[in-house]
Each structure stands twice: as C-alpha cells, then as structure tokens.
Amino acid sequence: MKLDAKIPPGPLENKWTYYKGHCKLVNPANKRKLEIIVVGTGLAGASAAATLGELGYRVKAFCFQDSPRRAHSIAAQGGINAAKNYQNDGDSVFRLFYDTIKGGDYRSREANVYRLAEVSVNIIDQCVAQGVPFAREYGGLLNNRSFGGTQVKRTFYAAGQTGQQLLLGAYQALERQVALGNVIMYPRHEMLELVLIDGKARGIICRNLINGKLERYFGHAVLLCTGGYSNVFYLSTNAMGSNVTAIWKAHKKGAFFGNPSFTQIHPTCIPVSGEYQSKLTLMSESLRNDGRIWVPKIKGDKRHPNDIPEEERDYYLERRYPAFGNLVPRDVASRAAKERCDAGYGVGTTGQAVYLDFRYNLINKYGRAEASRRGIKDPDEETLVQLGKEVVKEEYGNLFDMYEKITGENPYEVPMRIYPAVHYTMGGLWVDYELMTTVPGLYALGEANFSDHGANRLGASALMQGLADGYFIIPYTIGNYLADEISTKPIHIDHPSFEEAERAVTERIEKLLDVKGTQTVESFHKRLGKIMWDKCGMSRNEAGLKSAIEEIRSLRKEFWSDVRIPGSANEFNPELDKAGRVADFLELGELMCIDALHRNESCGGHFREEFQTPDGEALRDDANYSYVAAWEYKGESQWELHKEPLIFEEVQPSQRSYK
Amino acid sequence: MEHYVMNLTLKVWRQKNTNDKGRFETYHVKNISSEMSFLEMFDVLNEQLIQEGKDPIAFDHDCREGICGMCSMVINGRPHGPWHRNTTCQLHMRAFRDGDVIVVEPFRANAFPVIKDLVVDRSAFDRIIQAGGYISVNTGSAVDANAIPVEKDKADAAFAAAACIGCGACVAACKNSSAMLFVSAKVAHLGLLPQGQPERKTRVLNMVAQMDKEGFGACTNTGACEAVCPKGISIDYIARLNRDYMMAALSSPE
Ligand code: SF4
Ligand code: FES
Numbered sequence: 001m002k003l004d005a006k007i008p009p010g011p012l013e014n015k016w017t018y019y020k021g022h023c024k025l026v027n028p029a030n031k032r033k034l035e036i037i038v039v040g041t042g043l044a045g046a047s048a049a050a051t052l053g054e055l056g057y058r059v060k061a062f063c064f065q066d067s068p069r070r071a072h073s074i075a076a077q078g079g080i081n082a083a084k085n086y087q088n089d090g091d092s093v094f095r096l097f098y099d100t101i102k103g104g105d106y107r108s109r110e111a112n113v114y115r116l117a118e119v120s121v122n123i124i125d126q127c128v129a130q131g132v133p134f135a136r137e138y139g140g141l142l143n144n145r146s147f148g149g150t151q152v153k154r155t156f157y158a159a160g161q162t163g164q165q166l167l168l169g170a171y172q173a174l175e176r177q178v179a180l181g182n183v184i185m186y187p188r189h190e191m192l193e194l195v196l197i198d199g200k201a202r203g204i205i206c207r208n209l210i211n212g213k214l215e216r217y218f219g220h221a222v223l224l225c226t227g228g229y230s231n232v233f234y235l236s237t238n239a240m241g242s243n244v245t246a247i248w249k250a251h252k253k254g255a256f257f258g259n260p261s262f263t264q265i266h267p268t269c270i271p272v273s274g275e276y277q278s279k280l281t282l283m284s285e286s287l288r289n290d291g292r293i294w295v296p297k298i299k300g301d302k303r304h305p306n307d308i309p310e311e312e313r314d315y316y317l318e319r320r321y322p323a324f325g326n327l328v329p330r331d332v333a334s335r336a337a338k339e340r341c342d343a344g345y346g347v348g349t350t351g352q353a354v355y356l357d358f359r360y361n362l363i364n365k366y367g368r369a370e371a372s373r374r375g376i377k378d379p380d381e382e383t384l385v386q387l388g389k390e391v392v393k394e395e396y397g398n399l400f401d402m403y404e405k406i407t408g409e410n411p412y413e414v415p416m417r418i419y420p421a422v423h424y425t426m427g428g429l430w431v432d433y434e435l436m437t438t439v440p441g442l443y444a445l446g447e448a449n450f451s452d453h454g455a456n457r458l459g460a461s462a463l464m465q466g467l468a469d470g471y472f473i474i475p476y477t478i479g480n481y482l483a484d485e486i487s488t489k490p491i492h493i494d495h496p497s498f499e500e501a502e503r504a505v506t507e508r509i510e511k512l513l514d515v516k517g518t519q520t521v522e523s524f525h526k527r528l529g530k531i532m533w534d535k536c537g538m539s540r541n542e543a544g545l546k547s548a549i550e551e552i553r554s555l556r557k558e559f560w561s562d563v564r565i566p567g568s569a570n571e572f573n574p575e576l577d578k579a580g581r582v583a584d585f586l587e588l589g590e591l592m593c594i595d596a597l598h599r600n601e602s603c604g605g606h607f608r609e610e611f612q613t614p615d616g617e618a619l620r621d622d623a624n625y626s627y628v629a630a631w632e633y634k635g636e637s638q639w640e641l642h643k644e645p646l647i648f649e650e651v652q653p654s655q656r657s658y659k
Numbered sequence: 660m661e662h663y664v665m666n667l668t669l670k671v672w673r674q675k676n677t678n679d680k681g682r683f684e685t686y687h688v689k690n691i692s693s694e695m696s697f698l699e700m701f702d703v704l705n706e707q708l709i710q711e712g713k714d715p716i717a718f719d720h721d722c723r724e725g726i727c728g729m730c731s732m733v734i735n736g737r738p739h740g741p742w743h744r745n746t747t748c749q750l751h752m753r754a755f756r757d758g759d760v761i762v763v764e765p766f767r768a769n770a771f772p773v774i775k776d777l778v779v780d781r782s783a784f785d786r787i788i789q790a791g792g793y794i795s796v797n798t799g800s801a802v803d804a805n806a807i808p809v810e811k812d813k814a815d816a817a818f819a820a821a822a823c824i825g826c827g828a829c830v831a832a833c834k835n836s837s838a839m840l841f842v843s844a845k846v847a848h849l850g851l852l853p854q855g856q857p858e859r860k861t862r863v864l865n866m867v868a869q870m871d872k873e874g875f876g877a878c879t880n881t882g883a884c885e886a887v888c889p890k891g892i893s894i895d896y897i898a899r900l901n902r903d904y905m906m907a908a909l910s911s912p913e
C-alpha cells in the first residue's frame with residue numbers, strides 16, 4: 001500500500017483555499033441522513049461534534065468520563081497560539097508555520113502545518129464569540145504572552161486555565177447541540193472495538209461503564225478524538241484515565257500508526273516524591289516567561305536556595321542558549337535539565353530537580369511596571385516584591401496554589417523545584433491532509449493523530465491543533481467523503497460484522513477475567529512505565545531499546561498469565577476498565593521501542609545517544625530519515641514499516657539553533 | 660516540610676449499586692506518607708483489598724490536579740475534605756495525623772444518585788447546561804476577536820465565575836441540596852460578557868427551570884456552598900442570578 005497524503009496542488013498558501021473550493025459538499029437534506037460517531041470529547045472531539053451537529057449531521061458522541069466537560073484538555077494550562085499579530089511584533093501566518101516546522105525539528109508535513117497556522121486566527125474569534133474569558137488588557141483588548149520556541153507574543157490565555165476555558169466553550173456548544181437533538185451524548189462509555197464493513201469504518205462497540213453491557217453503534221464515518229498515550233509511561237501529566245485503547249483497536253484493524261516513539265517530555269513538572277506517586281503535575285510553560293531556571297554552580301550544594309548568592313547560580317539555559325534563554329523549546333529545555341542533574345548539580349532530596357525562580361521578574365518586570373502604573377516613586381525591593389506578587393497571582397495564581405498544595409512550599413517565597421515529565425505524544429494514527437486514517441471513513445483528530453507537531457510540539461499548540469481539527473478542518477474534509485455515502489442506508493447493528501466485533505470484545509474481557517492471577521493491574525502498569533521511562537524516555541540507545549522490547553514482551557506474557565482483576569464483566573468495574581487499557585499499553589510500548597530503535601538519528605524529543613553533535617544537541621539525518629514512519633499492524637509483535645517522505649518546499653531544514 | 664508516616668482508620672461508604680441500601684465499612688491502612696495525596700492513599704487501600712480478594716472501593720477521579728471536577732468525596736463531613744479551596748484529589752495526607760479516623764462518603768443529593776460506593780451520577784449538571792448554559796454561535800460566524808472590547812474587570816469577573824469545575828461539592832454541602840452556586844456561576848460568566856447579552860433572560864429562566872426539574876432544592880442562603888467550593892465561586896453570583904431572574908421573569912411574555 002502506498003501512502004497518499006492527498007496534499008492539494010498549488011502554492012503552500014493557497015492549498016487550503018483550493019481544497020475548500022474544490023471538495024465535494026453534502027446538501028442539508030442529505031446531511032440529516034448521515035450519521036457520524038465521535039469518540040472522545042476533548043477540544044478536538046467536542047468541537048467536531050458540536051460543529052458537525054450544527055451542520056445538520058446526526059452525531060453520536062462518546063466519552064469514558066461522567067461528563068464531556070471532564071476530558072483531559074481541561075487541564076491544559078498556559079495558552080493557545082494564533083497568528084493574530086495583535087501585538088504588532090512581527091507575527092504572521094508564515095511565521096507561526098515556520099516556528100512550528102522548525103520547533104518540530106523538520107519532521108512534520110508542511111501543508112498541514114501551514115493550514116493549522118492559517119485557521120489559528122479563526123479559532124480565537126470563535127472562542128471569544130462563545131464567551132471564552134481570555135485575559136485582557138486595560139483597554140479591553142486581548143492580551144498575549146510568549147511561549148517557548150518563538151520570539152513573538154502570540155499566545156492567548158486565561159490565567160493558567162486556558163484549556164479549561166476553551167473546553168468549556170466547546171462543551172457548551174456541544175450541549176447546545178444535544179439540546180437541539182443533533183447530538184446524542186453517551187458519557188461513561190468506552191470504545192472497545194472498531195467495526196469495519198467492506199473495508200470502511202462503520203461503527204464501534206462500546207462498553208457501558210455503569211452496567212458493563214456491550215453496546216453497538218453505527219456511523220457512516222467514525223472520528224477518533226481520544227487524545228494521547230503518555231500514560232504508557234505510567235507516570236505522566238495526563239489524567240488517570242487517558243489511554244490508547246480506541247486508536248490501538250483502530251490500529252489493529254488497519255489504521256497505520258505514525259511516529260509512535262515521538263514523545264514530549266515537558267521540562268517543568270513537579271518532581272516525583274515517592275514510590276506511591278500516581279501521576280505528575282505540570283507547571284505551565286508560560287512560567288518560563290517569568291521564571292529563570294538555575295542550579296547551584298557547586299555540585300551537591302545543600303544550602304537553601306534563597307541562601308545561594310547570585311554569582312553561585314548557574315542559569316544554564318541562558319548560558320547555553322543566549323538568544324532564546326529560558327524560552328528554548330521543550331525538548332531542549334528538558335534535556336538540559338537532565339544533563340545538569342546527571343552531572344550531579346540537581347537539587348532537592350532526590351537530586352532530580354532544578355529551580356524555577358520568579359524573584360527576578362517579580363521585582364524587575366512586574367514589580368516595577370506596577371509601581372510606575374500606580375505612581376510609586378523609588379520603591380524599595382520589598383515593595384516591588386509585593387506589587388509583583390499581586391500581578392503574578394492574577395497571571396498564574398492557580399498554578400502557584402497547586403504547587404503549594406502538592407509540595408507544601410510557597411513558590412512566591414522559595415523557588416519551585418521542577419523536573420521533566422512525559423506530557424504529550426506527537427505520534428498517533430497516521431492521517432492524510434483530510435485527517436483520514438488508512439481506513440476509509442475513519443478519522444483521527446487532535447492529539448490522537450500524528451500530524452502537525454513533527455518530533456517536538458511547541459507550547460500552546462496542542463489546544464490550537466485540537467480546535468483547528470474539530471471546528472475548521474473536519475467539517476470540510478468529512479463532506480468530501482460523505483458526499484459519496486448519501487445513498488448508503490444506515491446499517492443495522494445486527495449485521496454480522498457487528499456480531500463478530502462484539503464477540504471479539506466479549507472474549508477478550510472473559511480472557512482477562514479468567515486469568516485470576518496474583519498481581520494487580522496497577523503493578524503491571526508501573527513496571528511497564530519504568531521500562532519505558534528508563535529505555536524509551538528522554539534519551540534512548542540501541543542496547544536499551546533492544547532490551548526494552550524483550551522486557552515488554554515478557555511482561556506482557558506475565559500479565560496475561562498472572563493479572564488479578566476483581567469483580568465481573570457486568571457491573572461497574574474500574575479495575576476491569578484499567579486492565580483493558582494496560583493490556584493495550586503493553587502492546588503499544590513494544591511498537592514505540594521498535595520505532596525509536598529504527599530511527600537512527602536524533603530529532604526533537606527523540607534523542608538517540610549515538611546521534612548527537614559535539615555539544616550535545618540532537619543530530620538529525622535528513623538524507624535517510626526525512627520521513628514519517630507509518631507502521632502497519634501484521635499480527636502480534638509484527639509490523640511493517642511504510643514511509644511517507646517529507647518534502648520541504650518552503651523551508652529548508654537546517655540544524656535547529658536557539659543560540 | 661516535615662515528612663512523617665501514619666496509620667489510619669477509614670470508615671468508607673460501600674454501596675453495591677443505586678438500589679442497594681449501603682453501609683459503612685471500616686479499613687486500616689499503614690505507613691501512609693504525609694506526602695501522598697488523599698487519592699494515592701485510596702490507591703494503597705484498593706491494592707490491599709484486591710490482594711485480599713475483596714472488592715476495591717469505587718471512586719471517581721481523573722485529572723488528579725483539581726481541574727476536571729470528577730473527584731467527589733465527603734471527607735469527615737465536608738465535601739472535598741478539610742482544606743480550604745481544594746478538591747479531593749489535591750488534598751494531601753499532611754492534613755492528617757497518625758491514628759486519625761477518617762469518614763468518607765459520596766456527594767449525597769437526590770439529584771446525584773449513587774452509582775457505586777463513592778461514585779455518583781451528576782448528569783443533571785449537563786442537562787442544566789443544555790437548558791441554556793451557552794452562547795448560541797455557530798462555528799465560522801464569529802467577528803474578529805478584538806472587534807468587541809470587554810472591560811478588564813468584567814472579563815476578570817467572568818473568568819472568576821467560569822472557573823467552576825462542575826464538581827457538585829456545593830450541592831453536597833447544602834442542606835437543601837441546592838445547585839444555585841453552580842447555576843449562578845454559569846449565568847454570571849455568560850451574563851457579564853457583551854456576547855452573552857442577547858440570551859441573558861432566556862438563559863437564566865431556562866437554567867433555573869431545569870435545575871428545579873432535576874430535583875435540586877431551593878437556596879436559603881446558608882453559604883455552605885461557597886465555603887466548600889474548590890474554586891472560590893462567590894455567593895454574590897447567587898444574588899446576581901436572583902436579580903437577573905427577577906428582571907427576566909418580569910419582562911417575560913408568559
Ligand atoms: S460552584 Fe464550586 S462547588 Fe459548585 S460545582 Fe462549581 S466548582 Fe464545584
Ligand atoms: S480528579 Fe480532577 S478535579 Fe479531582
């Protein structure tokens with residue numbers, strides 16, 4: 001099978017316009033005859049379901065949480081990018097496109113990224129119209145902040161709760177369509193199988209998580225908007241329930257998996273505190289705007305951070321990357337933190353942490369600005385600190401509170417301790433320009449697809465992509481497919497393909513429950529996470545990956561022969577839900593290692609120790625690896641690699657420099 | 660921060676399903692670190708129960724960072740536990756001491772039936788939003804985002820109201836099981852913004868009507884909701900809702 005990305009003809013900046021002008025349309029009367037399944041209700045899913053409902057399609061939306069408003073997009077903190085150039089600081093669609101391609105270390109598709117930058121401006125308009133309360137300036141206009149990997153201020157935000165506010169906007173739009181009868185919402189439902197009929201996606205099998213019953217749903221098309229799979233690492237910033245199951249089932253039914261090993265390790269998370277740790281918490285990248293990252297210059301310095309004088313601090317990002325300083329992209333910042341800690345300069349009880357310090361900007365940036373706004377002449381340092389605190393509270397109050405609740409330390413007084421943690425997966429189902437996977441009628445949106453971020457995602461771009469896919473892209477591209485489906489009558493769920501898919505799910509659940517072993521699901525998940533973090537995490541090497549593959553295989557065997565799941569299939573049973581997800585992670589982990597092993601280069605978040613420049617930066621190999629790795633499932637532990645070559649017409653790949 | 664370990668006694672509400680009567684069961688957990696979160700302590704207990712061949716305790720949770728609104732426990736009589744402006748998932752064990760007895764129950768209200776143990780059904784909140792908790796704007800029809808300036812203090816106030824996570828602690832804390840704080844937060848969020856004006860009247864009327872239909876009680880201004888709200892939603896919004904409601908009811912054609 002040859003991968004066809006279906007990129008429209010013409011110059012980059014005209015491709016999307018060309019597409020919209022030439023794609024097939026479905027007339028309003030026919031839309032009412034077409035049913036669409038949307039799995040997941042985060043930014044991508046909720047915005048897609050709402051918009052498709054508005055257009056007149058009959059939509060069924062599913063989420064495993066008790067309400068669509070709880071999807072993990074809610075936890076995104078810092079902001080959303082858009083090329084509005086409201087700050088007049090030189091931003092443009094091209095620049096956002098360029099920053100994203102470069103930030104992704106030249107491993108993403110130009111046409112998709114350009115389109116993303118193009119529709120970014122519409123997203124902000126749409127959200128403001130819905131009542132999303134973005135931060136504003138005194139003049140009443142929208143405010144912006146800057147994020148890593150860019151030199152302009154293009155990030156729109158709502159304190160440290162931007163994801164929450166955007167998701168509530170999309171959720172409300174979705175609930176409005178529910179009220180109008182255009183969308184039927186199925187909360188506490190988990191998709192456990194994809195139904196194919198004549199090679200096309202035609203439905204799903206779900207487990208009703210309240211009573212455990214399996215249910216069948218038909219759709220003319222199926223959209224997977226189920227987010228990322230960072231929880232394969234056990235510890236990540238993702239919500240506890242975030243999982244790979246929906247896209248993994250689709251993968252096993254023929255959807256290729258793109259760049260599975262491309263994982264984002266976020267530099268600023270609260271460090272692990274003990275064995276019992278169940279998840280990690282992010283401290284928004286926007287804090288790097290105002291915080292300076294440092295470690296002591298003396299190895300193993302045990303002094304209280306406030307007692308370490310200025311000249312004995314190593315602001316290593318500012319030292320290594322003078323042009324971008326604390327605002328280098330995430331992969332660069334994470335590796336630099338690891339480098340310092342591995343070299344023995346880390347802080348805190350474990351030595352696996354660095355400081356993120358706000359004092360300088362409390363005084364010099366916020367304090368001084370506030371003092372002059374209030375007409376305070378010659379303020380002393382303490383006044384400046386006080387004034388600065390008030391402003392910082394408004395900008396990041398919830399994050400500072402969160403930090404204090406977790407650690408018991410007050411970050412206004414003491415620098416935060418932070419360390420990198422798994423946060424996002426750039427990999428996902430391979431999709432073409434229309435967001436369709438290699439299975440006809442099956443689409444993947446948002447983090448669930450591989451499409452826009454290459455080997456490293458820039459901050460504040462996940463929210464942008466989720467909403468771009470859901471509000472502005474899928475409504476066009478799905479029409480191009482469904483226009484040929486208007487004569488397809490809804491297929492009854494008694495169809496043998498539904499029977500068969502349901503039987504497979506039943507058998508798998510029975511098999512899980514029948515193991516009746518001795519070890520808990522959680523314990524397997526933890527062990528898998530440790531293998532992944534140690535050998536397929538922030539840095540990877542051939543020997544480690546090879547042994548990880550073996551270890552995962554034997555762990556999987558052990559799981560299927562010794563896992564203990566309490567309760568039964570026909571009841572509310574969270575342990576059973578979790579067991580199914582961990583079973584899928586145990587397969588995905590292997591593919592991630594295979595992908596990381598095959599890519600003999602370093603790029604973005606994929607850092608192979610064998611491939612680095614003399615000063616420790618990622619060393620790409622464009623001659624051999626300038627492609628998307630799309631893996632086809634061929635049976636247990638068997639995959640075939642397909643390559644989609646990446647062709648750069650607008651930007652010339654070069655070594656990323658943030659110096 | 661001083662770290663310590665503790666042994667605790669837990670009295671947890673167990674209820675097989677909605678129709679079961681339910682009862683408290685007592686459990687003991689040992690060597691709990693003061694640095695653990697409350698839910699991590701529950702993880703430890705559940706692992707223990709599974710090992711003993713018993714049914715683990717069902718509880719709702721997802722983000723574990725205080726934003727999704729899914730966690731919902733009444734801890735020693737208080738929704739989300741002893742800390743001010745906090746969710747269950749953000750409560751840490753340093754709030755407790757060695758030897759403490761901790762009583763854990765679900766968020767109780769007629770409109771929140773128990774599904775199992777500590778898990779309740781809060782879909783009534785979604786239906787209240789369906790009744791009008793939105794601005795009717797179809798995708799693609801928006802004007803430029805800066806075309807309508809919004810005064811900063813209004814935008815900030817709208818944001819403060821929009822910070823509600825829809826957890827339902829306000830309902831669980833209220834002796835009347837009123838959902839007024841939740842509803843008023845949404846009415847205020849949208850009603851403070853210029854974009855929310857066209858539907859301001861119908862919104863408040865319809866949302867309140869749905870709230871009543873769901874079986875939430877009346878508000879008697881006890882303030883218990885505000886005291887437990889993890890996001891500090893102010894009861895001033897309830898007063899604001901009442902004003903909006905009066906105005907809308909007076910001018911409505913019915
Ligand atoms: S008002 Fe407060 S307590 Fe009530 S649902 Fe919202 S966040 Fe929870
Ligand atoms: S688990 Fe999300 S708010 Fe507590």
